[in-house]
Structures are given as structure tokens and as C-alpha cells.
Amino acid sequence: MTTEWDAGRLDSDLSEVGFDTLAVRAGQRRGPEAEHGEALFLTSSYVFRSAADAAACFAGEAKGNVYSRYMNPTVRTFEERMAALEGAEQAVATSSGMAAILAMVMSLCSAGDHILVSRSVFGATVSLFDKYFKRFGVEFDYVELADLNAWKSACKPNTKLFFVESPSNPLAELVDIRGLSEVAHAQGALLAVDNCFCTPALQKPLELGADIIIHSATKYIDGQGRCLGGVVAGRREHMQEVVGFLRTAGPTLSPFNAWVFLKGLETLRLRMQAHCASAQTLAEWLEQQEGVEHVYYAGLPSHPQHELAKRQQKAFGAVLSFEVAGGREAAWRFIDATRLLSITANLGDSKSTITHPATTTHGRLTPETRATAGIRDNLIRIAVGLEEVEDLQADLIRGLAALRA
Numbered sequence: 001m002t003t004e005w006d007a008g009r010l011d012s013d014l015s016e017v018g019f020d021t022l023a024v025r026a027g028q029r030r031g032p033e034a035e036h037g038e039a040l041f042l043t044s045s046y047v048f049r050s051a052a053d054a055a056a057c058f059a060g061e062a063k064g065n066v067y068s069r070y071m072n073p074t075v076r077t078f079e080e081r082m083a084a085l086e087g088a089e090q091a092v093a094t095s096s097g098m099a100a101i102l103a104m105v106m107s108l109c110s111a112g113d114h115i116l117v118s119r120s121v122f123g124a125t126v127s128l129f130d131k132y133f134k135r136f137g138v139e140f141d142y143v144e145l146a147d148l149n150a151w152k153s154a155c156k157p158n159t160k161l162f163f164v165e166s167p168s169n170p171l172a173e174l175v176d177i178r179g180l181s182e183v184a185h186a187q188g189a190l191l192a193v194d195n196c197f198c199t200p201a202l203q204k205p206l207e208l209g210a211d212i213i214i215h216s217a218t219k220y221i222d223g224q225g226r227c228l229g230g231v232v233a234g235r236r237e238h239m240q241e242v243v244g245f246l247r248t249a250g251p252t253l254s255p256f257n258a259w260v261f262l263k264g265l266e267t268l269r270l271r272m273q274a275h276c277a278s279a280q281t282l283a284e285w286l287e288q289q290e291g292v293e294h295v296y297y298a299g300l301p302s303h304p305q306h307e308l309a310k311r312q313q314k315a316f317g318a319v320l321s322f323e324v325a326g327g328r329e330a331a332w333r334f335i336d337a338t339r340l341l342s343i344t345a346n347l348g349d350s351k352s353t354i355t356h357p358a359t360t361t362h363g364r365l366t367p368e369t370r371a372t373a374g375i376r377d378n379l380i381r382i383a384v385g386l387e388e389v390e391d392l393q394a395d396l397i398r399g400l401a402a403l404r405a
């Protein structure tokens with residue numbers, strides 16, 4: 001749909017432009033006020049010209065906005081921009097990243113289906129699957145992320161969906177997405193990738209054969225720690241099901257949050273580039289420090305999947321983990337000695353964060369499950385923000401000094 005203002009302007013046909021141009025312009029439809037920036041439609045409902053017009057819109061016989069649980073122009077702009085950036089036929093916005101996962105499973109799976117999930121997915125995702133979906137008769141098994149044979153042998157006749165995060169949190173493990181998509185499709189299952197850590201600026205899972213993308217827009221898409229939101233993207237046939245669930249059940253995205261995310265997307269690639277450059281500098285430096293036993297970051301040649309990361313991603317992301325000499329007590333001393341890094345489990349913010357996975361994000365796992373996942377008590381995770389890298393380094397030096405104290 002083009003408006004009077006877009007007619008003849010490139011805004012109305014962005015089929016030939018690059019990523020950064022899409023990130024700034026895709027999905028916008030200028031209204032009668034000729035606004036340059038994206039309009040924020042903070043409205044819950046819409047009016048009709050007549051009773052007959054209302055009836056036609058409700059019946060779906062005429063096009064028109066009805067109610068913001070069904071559609072909102074600001075949210076639609078965000079959805080269209082996300083679809084353009086991921087190369088998806090359609091994207092659907094949700095109230096949070098968890099709501100995106102909820103909507104995907106509720107709309108595409110039924111009781112009796114089996115889902116395979118990579119072992120170290122986001123903690124709330126594990127709770128959602130184990131505590132809630134199981135009650136409704138959806139079965140799950142957890143699989144070693146990188147091992148394609150393990151995926152193959154974990155398949156059952158009723159396996160409907162594979163769900164992965166690549167790279168993983170906090171150990172930055174990867175899966176060969178193309179290889180995994182072939183395993184999933186041979187099984188007649190769909191492959192869903194939570195692309196939160198890379199964003200489409202670094203990784204395009206649909207181009208690698210995945211069927212569905214999940215995002216927590218709360219992280220790098222916002223980029224400045226303000227709003228919660230999520231996205232499901234993929235083929236139209238699947239997204240129509242997701243839309244149907246969201247309209248009925250209600251975890252749709254607030255137009256205000258959609259507007260904030262639109263502004264976030266405009267700088268996404270530039271921010272990701274800066275996040276990744278600082279993470280690379282810190283990872284290489286940490287690897288040389290006394291008191292640091294191991295650094296987990298796919299940008300390091302010492303990472304066993306460095307070559308895969310180079311092939312599959314444009315850069316290596318901004319979340320890195322390292323093990324310090326000592327145990328839990330040493331890791332806590334390191335964290336408490338920092339003064340600039342925020343002690344919080346969040347990530348994807350311009351502010352750098354530091355966290356102790358074993359007692360926070362992965363604290364609810366049993367010690368055995370944690371051990372299988374490779375999350376030791378001396379592991380520290382940082383999500384590198386946009387501060388001066390020298391200042392972050394100086395803060396980590398405070399942590400290293402505390403190890404020797």
C-alpha cells in the first residue's frame with residue numbers, strides 16, 4: 001500500500017536496497033501530516049465512517065483498522081521492517097521474547113507433538129517448556145546444540161519442531177544452521193532459531209534454511225534497555241497462524257514499544273559492529289591475563305567453532321564468558337570488584353553487564369544439569385556494551401586484582 005506521499009519515491013519500493021537502508025526506511029507509510037519520522041499511533045481502537053463500514057471491517061470484507069489487539073499502524077511498520085531485515089515473508093510482533101516463543105508453540109503445535117530443544121537455551125524458555133507446555137501434552141527432549149547426529153537420533157515420528165539458540169548463552173557454542181535445517185526437514189519438522197544474540201545484522205537464519213525466527217526485541221533491537229518486546233518471523237502460512245493466536249490470546253506488542261524498536265533498528269548494524277569490535281578486543285586481552293583460565297568467544301581462533309562462526313555470522317557477537325582461577329567465591333570477588341559494569345543478567349544494552357551464570361541465569365538448574373551444560377562455578381559472563389573499551393578493560397583489571405587479593 002503506498003500513500004500519496006510515497007508514490008514515486010523509493011520509500012514505496014525498497015526491493016533493491018541494502019540492509020542499512022531497510023533498517024532506516026522499510027515499513028513506513030507517510031500519513032496526511034507528511035511526517036518525516038515514523039508516527040506513533042497510541043490508540044486502542046479506530047473509528048468507522050458508518051455502521052455499514054464497521055460491519056464490513058469486522059467481517060473482514062473491507063480493509064480497515066478495528067482494534068489494536070488486531071492491528072496497529074506503528075506495530076505494522078515495525079513488523080514490516082523486521083521482515084525486510086530477516087528476509088522473511090512476514091514478521092509478527094509480540095509483547096516480549098517469551099511471548100514470541102509462546103505464540104510460536106501455541107499456534108504451530110498440538111498435544112501429542114514432540115519438540116527438540118538445544119540444551120542451553122534461555123532459562124525462562126526451559127521453564128515454559130517443562131512447566132507449562134508439558135501439562136498440555138507437548139513433549140520435549142533436550143539435545144546437544146552442536147552435534148547433528150544427536151539431533152538425528154533424538155527425532156521421533158511425532159517430532160514437529162527443532163528450537164535452537166546459536167550462538168548459545170553463556171558459552172558461545174554454535175550449530176551449523178544449514179546442516180541442522182537439513183536434519184529437521186528430513187524429519188518433516190520445522191527449524192526455529194532464536195536470533196536474539198546475533199540479530200539480522202550478523203546472522204540470517206532463514207537464508208541458511210531455518211523456517212522460523214524468534215527474537216527478544218528487548219535486547220539488541222531496542223539496544224538501550226528500555227522496552228520489552230518480541231518477534232516471530234517466517235513464511236506467511238505459519239505467520240497467519242501466529243497472528244490468529246496473538247489476536248485471540250492478546251500478548252501483542254504495545255505501539256509505544258514498537259516505535260522505540262523502530263528507532264533502535266535504524267542504528268542496529270552500527271551498534272552491533274561497535275559491540276562486536278569491543279567484545280573482540282576484550283576477549284583477546286582476557287585470554288592473555290593471569291587468573292583467566294579460559295575465554296569462550298567465537299571470535300577467538302582458540303574457539304573450536306571459529307571457522308563455522310566465520311562462515312555463518314558476519315561477526316561474533318558481544319556476549320563472552322570466561323573462567324577465573326578459583327571457584328564461586330573467586331568469581332563473586334571479581335564481579336564485586338568491578339565498578340563500571342552493571343551487575344545484571346540483562347544483555348543487548350549500550351551499558352555493559354556482568355553476571356555469574358551458575359547462581360543467576362542458570363541457578364535453577366540442578367548441579368548435574370549445570371555440569372552437563374558446562375557452566376562451572378568459576379564462570380563469568382559479560383555482555384559488552386558501547387562504553388570506551390579502555391574503561392571496560394580498566395574495570396576488568398579491578399576484577400583481576402581482586403582474584404589475587
Ligand SMILES: *Cc1c(COP(=O)(O)O)cnc(C)c1O
Pocket residue numbers: 096097098099122124125165169194196197215216217218219228229230
Ligand atoms: C531475553 C531472551 C529471551 C526472552 O525475551 P524477553 O523479551 O525477556 O521475554 C529469549 N531468548 C533469549 C536468547 C534471550 O536472551
